[in-house]
Amino acid sequence: MTRSWVISDTHFSHSKCWEVFKRSDGSPLRPFSSTEEMDETMVANWNSVVEDGDRVYHLGDVVINRKALWILSRLKGRKVLVKGNHDIFKLNDYTPYFDDIRSCVVGKTHKGNQYIMTHIPVHPNQLQGRWTLNVHGHLHANVIDDPRYLNVSVEQINYTPKDLNDIIKDI
Secondary structure, three states: OOOEEEEEOOOEOOOHHHHOOEOOOOOEOOOOOOHHHHHHHHHHHHHHHOOOOOEEEEOOOOEOOHHHHHHHHHOOOEEEEEOOOOOOOOHHHHOOOOOEEEOOEEEEOOOOOEEEEOOOOOOHHHHOOOOOEEEEOOOOOOOOOOOOEEEOEHHHOOOOOEEHHHHHOOO
């Protein structure tokens, strides 16, 4: 059975994620001691849950350095990129690794509720009467204290893609 997954803000090969960036309490944003450890952990976690035929929605900020795009060839699944603020390369740089590239993804649950997947969270007024949930990234270790938002930045989901069905069944 084909499954759908969601993840955001991998920032593959971005050393500042573990070396420089901090959480509000002063601890490192990511608990790694090297860029290689960070990247290898995320590749292993991804491939431990995703099968080749599965769909993976990556909600932006895939890599910082273009040279790291090759890492995506090691990841299982058919990937869709929802572009983030750091996904700044030309479209042709991403197309070898992604089946589709979008600004957002809109879906419906079996109960008829609609959700939207974006990189940056949408304004609360945009959810009113339109979408029940905004699955997003961008905020890394921070969350919006509102049940209509779900942050799937890797720091929130143990550096492992999250099953989209598990997310939307609770809507």
